[in-house]
Amino acid sequence: MAIQYDNFRIFRKQSGLTQEEVAEKLGVSRQAVAKWERGETAPDINFCIELAGLYGTTVDALVSKAYVTDDDPESKKHAFGVAKVNDKGQITMPKKAREMFDIKPGDSLLVLGEEGRGIAIINLGNMPTE
16 A cells, blocks of 8 residues: 555644644654655654644554545545544534534434444434434
């Protein structure tokens, strides 16, 4: 599998970080981060692990073609960014995801999952949950 270098830029931008900020957090130069994003050099696995943690994703998502969606207008896949879970188990969904799927306060969301594969959230709209 070839590394998808565009993902380094896509996930960095979705995390709201500059190349300088990423470089500082990893202890590398801004030029090193820029070279990774252009595909001129590849970060070693330890930096990939650190980048994935910094961006709130997995190493697989960071390097796999399946997650490149930023530059492909025909793609139906989206990487919206990072959602954090608070101490009550609540998440705040990224604004772009809420807008794209028309999720509004008071909407009911059906949460489905498959172990080892992930979670899906389906907007049921403003319907009673009981």
